[in-house]
Amino acid sequence: MAVEAVTQIHEESGEDQQICGYKLRELLIGTALVIPDNDDGIEVLLSMRKISTENGQSWYAFSVKSVENGNWKEHSSGVITVIKTHHSKPPCFKKI
16 A cells, blocks of 8 residues: 555656655554455555655655554554666666
8 A cells, every 4th residue: 555655646746757666664564454355344544644855765654554343453554765767777667
């Protein structure tokens, strides 16, 4: 979820550099996110906020939580950024 969110942030920023990869720091994986096999499902919340910019890289803190019967559980948290290509190098990934 965090990778998809930071990818969308990068794409909406208008930068012409492509994404070559991702860096994660302080990654904590807590309880498993169990998705019930019913029509109700489960409510999941990803929160993300920009915390700093270092050497042209914007870092974002994130957490993934779910709520069931009024009880919130944190499933994971950490810090993420995108690794961008340099203009002189070919793109790392090709979109299909």
